[in-house]
Amino acid sequence: MALKNIQLSEGYLRGKKRAWIGLILGYIELFILMVAYNLYKLISWIFN
Numbered sequence: 001m002a003l004k005n006i007q008l009s010e011g012y013l014r015g016k017k018r019a020w021i022g023l024i025l026g027y028i029e030l031f032i033l034m035v036a037y038n039l040y041k042l043i044s045w046i047f048n
Contacts, residue, residue: 003023
């Protein structure tokens with residue numbers, strides 16, 4: 001949403017790099033959470 005707002009503002013709003021960094025960090029966090037959850041489920045399955 002931030003990238004779209006920046007693009008539509010015709011130069012009034014700035015922060016395109018920060019918006020991209022936030023987007024990338026959000027996807028990295030989602031990936032890490034998915035891996036951690038799957039590891040937790042795998043470990044609990046092995047030891048039960």
